[in-house]
Structures are given as structure tokens and as C-alpha cells.
Amino acid sequence: DEVQNEIDRLNEQASEEILKVEQKYNKLRQPFFQKRSELIAKIPNFWVTTFVNHPQVSALLGEEDEEALHYLSRVEVTEFEDIKSGYRIDFYFDENPYFENKALSKEFNVNESGDPVSKSTEIKWKAGKDLTKRTGQTPNKAGKKRQHEEPESFFTWFTDHSDAGADELGEVIKDDIWPNPLQYYLVGLFPLVVCSVHTLRRPARCFVVWL
Numbered sequence: 001d002e003v004q005n006e007i008d009r010l011n012e013q014a015s016e017e018i019l020k021v022e023q024k025y026n027k028l029r030q031p032f033f034q035k036r037s038e039l040i041a042k043i044p045n046f047w048v049t050t051f052v053n054h055p056q057v058s059a060l061l062g063e064e065d066e067e068a069l070h071y072l073s074r075v076e077v078t079e080f081e082d083i084k085s086g087y088r089i090d091f092y093f094d095e096n097p098y099f100e101n102k103a104l105s106k107e108f109n110v111n112e113s114g115d116p117v118s119k120s121t122e123i124k125w126k127a128g129k130d131l132t133k134r135t136g137q138t139p140n141k142a143g144k145k146r147q148h149e150e151p152e153s154f155f156t157w158f159t160d161h162s163d164a165g166a167d168e169l170g171e172v173i174k175d176d177i178w179p180n181p182l183q184y185y186l187v188g189l190f191p192l193v194v195c196s197v198h199t200l201r202r203p204a205r206c207f208v209v210w211l
Contacts, residue, residue: 026079037074046185047072053187056172057154064131065154071096077178085109086116089173098131100124106157108164116165120158132156 040046048069051057061069074092086109093102106120125131131153157169177184 023081033076037076040181041074043185045070047075047181050177050181050184053184054172054177057169057177060152060154060157060169062131062134062153064134068096068098068131068155071098075173075178075181077174079174080109087170087174089170097126098129099126104158106170108167108170118161118164118167118170120161123155123158132159 048066051069052061052066071094072091073094074090076090076092077087078090079087086107088105088107091104093099093104101121101124104121104123106118108116108118111117123130123132132155134153160167
């Protein structure tokens with residue numbers, strides 16, 4: 001027991017030191033993230049292309065979601081100073097026919113009990129444009145409706161707070177896309193093994209994409 005306690009103590013100390021290093025380099029990266037955002041803003045349809053090309057995110061997108069995301073002009077991920085306490089993802093939109101909001105955000109943190117929780121911007125949908133209430137049906141030529149397999153709207157993510165500790169889309173955007181979105185924007189020409197950033201809380205994940 002004494003030996004194991006010493007090992008546990010060293011592991012805890014190592015975790016604290018790693019966290020300090022992550023915090024330091026998060027601050028150092030911020031000016032470069034800002035410069036990158038300025039450059040990306042000059043590329044038409046950058047973010048919708050990036051999301052459509054990402055294998056996990058694209059599975060969540062319906063046709064109307066893609067149309068709405070064509071108005072997405074900027075994405076920002078902010079990790080809180082105490083990295084363990086959470087992060088926020090901000091989506092900035094140009095004027096669009098779907099909702100009034102100029103920005104949509106979802107934030108992940110821990111409550112006073114130490115449990116993971118999330119909160120997000122309420123989407124102010126324009127009349128008849130609420131993509132989270134679509135029926136999953138399309139009319140055929142005879143005027144009847146046929147069922148088709150359509151994923152639940154991407155935008156339902158902003159209202160889903162059922163399991164903040166296992167929010168896969170949030171983690172994918174933060175750990176897979178945000179560190180290097182260009183690799184997904186360029187998908188389609190030749191194969192490349194892509195790995196997410198290894199962090200204290202999540203090991204790196206790798207998969208093949210086509211560039």
C-alpha cells in the first residue's frame with residue numbers, strides 16, 4: 001500500500017505539471033489562432049466545407065443543415081484558463097434566412113458538485129425555418145409524402161444537454177477540427193493519416209482522410 005500510494009502521488013503530481021504546460025501553450029497559441037481566423041475569413045465556404053468533409057460531423061448534417069452552414073463565417077474554440085473546468089465553442093454567422101442570431105455558442109464546464117454540465121445560446125428561428133422540427137419527409141410527385149433517412153438536425157446539438165460529459169460533437173470540434181481545420185477543408189485528393197491532439201484528458205485518435 002505504501003508503494004502504491006507513492007506511485008499515485010507521483011501520478012497526481014505529473015498530471016498537475018502536464019496541466020500547467022497545457023495552460024502555458026494554450027496562451028502562446030492564441031495569437032496564431034487569431035491570425036489563422038483572419039486568413040480563413042477570406043476563404044469562401046471554408047467552415048461548411050470543413051464540416052462536410054469531416055467523417056463524424058458530416059454524418060450529422062442534413063441538406064438543410066448544409067445550406068444553413070454556408071452562412072457560417074467563423075468558428076472559435078476557447079478553453080478556460082483552468083483547462084479542467086471546460087471550454088466554449090462559438091459559431092459566427094452572416095445574415096441568413098434561418099435564424100436571427102449573429103452568433104451561437106455552446107459552453108461546457110463543471111458545476112459546484114463537480115459534474116459536467118453544458119449551456120448554449122437559444123436559437124431564434126425565423127418563421128417556418130426551425131430545422132430542429134423538420135419531419136424527415138419529402139413530398140413526391142403525387143403529392144404524397146415518403147419517408148427518407150435524414151439525420152437529426154445538426155442544430156439540435158445546441159439544445160441537447162443530456163450528457164455534457166460525453167458530448168462527442170463538442171470534443172470532435174475542439175480536439176480534431178480546431179487544431180488544424182485546413183486538413184479537412186482540403187479533403188478529396190490523396191490519403192492522409194490524421195491524428196487529433198493528444199491531451200491529458202483525451203488520447204490522440206487517428207484515421208485516414210483523403211486530400
